[in-house]
Amino acid sequence: xxxxxxxxxxxxAIEAVPDLPIVRITRDFRATPEQLMRAHTxxxxxxxxxxxxxxxxxxxxxxxxxxxxxxxxxxRDGEEYGFRGTFPQVTDTKIVQTFSFxxxxxxxxxxxxxxxxxxxxxxxxxxxxxxxxxxxRDGMLSSGMDVGVHEGYAKLDAMLTDGAV
Amino acid sequence: xxxxxxxxxxxxAIEAVPDLPIVRITRDFRATPEQLMRAHTxxxxxxxxxxxxxxxxxxxxxxxxxxxxxxxxxxRDGEEYGFRGTFPQVTDTKIVQTFSFxxxxxxxxxxxxxxxxxxxxxxxxxxxxxxxxxxxRDGMLSSGMDVGVHEGYAKLDAMLTDGAV
Numbered sequence: 001x002x003x004x005x006x007x008x009x010x011x012x013a014i015e016a017v018p019d020l021p022i023v024r025i026t027r028d029f030r031a032t033p034e035q036l037m038r039a040h041t042x043x044x045x046x047x048x049x050x051x052x053x054x055x056x057x058x059x060x061x062x063x064x065x066x067x068x069x070x071x072x073x074x075x076r077d078g079e080e081y082g083f084r085g086t087f088p089q090v091t092d093t094k095i096v097q098t099f100s101f102x103x104x105x106x107x108x109x110x111x112x113x114x115x116x117x118x119x120x121x122x123x124x125x126x127x128x129x130x131x132x133x134x135x136x137r138d139g140m141l142s143s144g145m146d147v148g149v150h151e152g153y154a155k156l157d158a159m160l161t162d163g164a165v
Numbered sequence: 166x167x168x169x170x171x172x173x174x175x176x177x178a179i180e181a182v183p184d185l186p187i188v189r190i191t192r193d194f195r196a197t198p199e200q201l202m203r204a205h206t207x208x209x210x211x212x213x214x215x216x217x218x219x220x221x222x223x224x225x226x227x228x229x230x231x232x233x234x235x236x237x238x239x240x241r242d243g244e245e246y247g248f249r250g251t252f253p254q255v256t257d258t259k260i261v262q263t264f265s266f267x268x269x270x271x272x273x274x275x276x277x278x279x280x281x282x283x284x285x286x287x288x289x290x291x292x293x294x295x296x297x298x299x300x301x302r303d304g305m306l307s308s309g310m311d312v313g314v315h316e317g318y319a320k321l322d323a324m325l326t327d328g329a330v
Contacts, residue, residue, distance in 0.1 A: 021185065066249075068234075069234075084253075086251030086253050088263040089271075096263075098251065108261055130297050132293070
């Protein structure tokens with residue numbers, strides 16, 4: 001494996017879409033689209049990798065189908081952080097969900113996740129978060145969410161390597 | 166009643182937010198915020214006024230609470246049009262919902278509705294539809310939705326006058 005290839009798997013690209021209140025994340029995995037769908041739709045698998053290191057996730061509600069909903073609590077050092085949303089659309093290859101943090105219940109983002117088969121045993125995850133203002137977009141980018149994204153996907157990489165997904 | 170006051174009730178303002186993929190609707194009603202909430206959350210009331218003249222609405226699913234969902238079918242001259250979405254957040258004064266037409270299931274908008282008491286027996290409805298592109302916003306504006314908005318709100322005016330809400 002060249003270092004260039006290594007870099008390809010190590011980092012998610014997290015960027016604002018110019019002039020739109022949208023954050024996009026792109027990340028390649030050594031996995032099939034089906035494995036990535038499973039990692040995002042199976043609550044037991046999802047709870048094992050989502051979020052930064054040292055945080056544990058307790059799923060409180062999980063109805064991952066079109067018009068369903070979800071709720072989970074993340075916990076670290078006795079502090080709990082609740083998150084919730086709905087699933088406006090779930091297909092075999094795409095998940096559309098709303099997302100909010102219980103501490104800021106009025107800041108609701110509309111997120112779309114889909115998986116692009118790159119044809120060489122790898123799959124590219126595409127995630128888009130639509131906010132209702134440029135300030136909301138920039139607030140999301142500066143919230144420290146990148147740590148959770150990078151560390152969470154690294155945990156998912158390890159689970160894929162271990163055959164856990 | 167002056168003609169200026171009459172005009173105030175007759176029309177909803179429907180406009181694009183400059184540089185953002187957002188459509189905003191503003192409309193004043195001779196009603197309390199509680200009446201407008203009822204007209205939007207009670208499925209029997211909602212079905213009576215929503216949409217253009219000549220269209221009838223059949224509610225197929227209605228769970229109007231935070232993390233709930235909805236589905237209805239509009240019918241005219243034997244043609245049916247399905248719509249669906251979720252309710253990411255419902256409070257006493259605000260409704261956040263996703264919205265899509267079954268004919269374009271991937272075009273999902275995030276809508277926020279709230280009601281401003283103007284203190285003179287009238288209430289201003291504020292509705293915001295967040296799309297994921299400027300083209301989506303402009304497509305919504307040019308879809309003919311304005312007819313349904315104006316005619317639907319005129320039906321709601323009549324129901325308020327009749328004491329039906």
